[in-house]
Amino acid sequence: MFHFLQPKNKTNVLGRETKSVYQNSMKTSLLRKELKIMAPILLNVGNESTDCLEHGLVHVKNPHLDFMEEDILYHFNLGTKTHNLPAMFGDIKFVCVGGSANRMKAFAQFIFKELELKGDCNDIDDICAGTDRYSMYKAGPVLSISHGMGVPSISIMMHELIKLLHHARCRDVTLIRIGTSGGVGLEPGTVVITDTAVDSFFQPQFEQVVLGKVIVRSTQLDENLAQELLQCGKEIPNLPTVLGNTMCTHDFYEGQGRLDGALCSFSTEDKLEYLRKAHKAGVRNIEMESTVFAAMCRVCGLKAAVICVTLLDRFKGDQISTPHELLLEYQQRPQYLVSHFIKKHLGLHN
Ligand SMILES: O=P(O)(O)O[C@H]1O[C@H](CO)[C@@H](O)[C@H]1O
Ligand SMILES: O=c1cc[nH]c(=O)[nH]1
Numbered sequence: 001m002f003h004f005l006q007p008k009n010k011t012n013v014l015g016r017e018t019k020s021v022y023q024n025s026m027k028t029s030l031l032r033k034e035l036k037i038m039a040p041i042l043l044n045v046g047n048e049s050t051d052c053l054e055h056g057l058v059h060v061k062n063p064h065l066d067f068m069e070e071d072i073l074y075h076f077n078l079g080t081k082t083h084n085l086p087a088m089f090g091d092i093k094f095v096c097v098g099g100s101a102n103r104m105k106a107f108a109q110f111i112f113k114e115l116e117l118k119g120d121c122n123d124i125d126d127i128c129a130g131t132d133r134y135s136m137y138k139a140g141p142v143l144s145i146s147h148g149m150g151v152p153s154i155s156i157m158m159h160e161l162i163k164l165l166h167h168a169r170c171r172d173v174t175l176i177r178i179g180t181s182g183g184v185g186l187e188p189g190t191v192v193i194t195d196t197a198v199d200s201f202f203q204p205q206f207e208q209v210v211l212g213k214v215i216v217r218s219t220q221l222d223e224n225l226a227q228e229l230l231q232c233g234k235e236i237p238n239l240p241t242v243l244g245n246t247m248c249t250h251d252f253y254e255g256q257g258r259l260d261g262a263l264c265s266f267s268t269e270d271k272l273e274y275l276r277k278a279h280k281a282g283v284r285n286i287e288m289e290s291t292v293f294a295a296m297c298r299v300c301g302l303k304a305a306v307i308c309v310t311l312l313d314r315f316k317g318d319q320i321s322t323p324h325e326l327l328l329e330y331q332q333r334p335q336y337l338v339s340h341f342i343k344k345h346l347g348l349h350n
Helices: 021-034 063-067 085-089 101-114 151-167 223-235 268-280 290-299 324-345
Strands: 094-098 136-139 142-146 174-183 191-198 205-210 213-218 241-248 283-287 303-313
Touching: 085 151, 094 101, 094 151, 094 324, 101 136, 101 142, 101 324, 151 290, 174 290, 174 324, 191 223, 191 283, 191 290, 191 324, 205 290, 213 290, 223 241, 223 303, 223 324, 241 290, 268 283, 283 303, 290 303, 303 324
Parallel strands: 094 142, 094 174, 174 303, 191 241, 241 283
Antiparallel strands: 136 142, 174 283, 191 303, 205 213
8 A cells, every 4th residue: 555645854864854745846946946957847746655664674665575475586597486575585684785795705704704604704605606796794683785887877786685584584674885975074084874865955855757757756764774874984003984874876977066077067166066065965975876875775764874984085186096096995995894883783793
């Protein structure tokens, strides 16, 4: 059954009032006018209800699924008839996702060792080896999955992941995106825990085109989880960690105001003015997946967080010229933080 609730205003962890999706749509069109951008016609359907969720279970919001004899998770090369999903995944409590397949394999091996699981971490196989779209590794109660770059890629992965967790009857699952980003006024290497994921107009919403109409979903993340992760960051020496808004764009170059793409129609001053506006709106980093990730988790009753390390300060440049070794070290920072968090939850800390 579908429920559409009127969205209510809420107060976020920084004490700021967050607006309803409708108010945000109004603000978005004003901002679009200010930025001289053609606005699409927004159809506000409200938020799908996150009420009435059976405790801890993963909820799909699609009545058609009940009538399907089999569900093929095509891009994972998994299915409800071909695989015993509850046996394979029923014990999953943490899902970590990130863009690169190598990073997510390295994370699976790292967390395997951190959790002192039995066996050799080098023996963990890619569960999605039958397809080269995504990679998936399981280390005890932790699932590590790559999602590629950008909203369409992570969105497809999230549909199949949420269905997978639902079919596997997983309970009390926490999802965390561990990624890289461009910093806005931060030292490179800073770990940003997302307070609110915002779009290119600095609004906490994700727009999805469905049957030719724009559906707007809230991108509110779990405030307690973000605070808990911030605390974990403070407990790890030499891990600069901040809480801030994360802007999600649909492009790495023009979409993030870079001057070094194949196309660029704006000046250095235009770029800096946009970044200053973003900073004023609380944006501390820019990446390409957080809004749809947050929106989908929210609708399906999943606790979610986004933790991205910054690779550069976008006020100071566009090119990522940091040496490869240092970039690898930066990429590990969100992993250390998540490992600390998972170990705490599993009671594995001294
Ligand atoms: O490091 P990952 O997780 O890939 O995330 C960031 O890096 C990619 C761009 O280089 C985008 O996907 C962006 O969101
Ligand atoms: O500037 C950056 C760096 C990493 N990822 C992004 O999306 N942007």
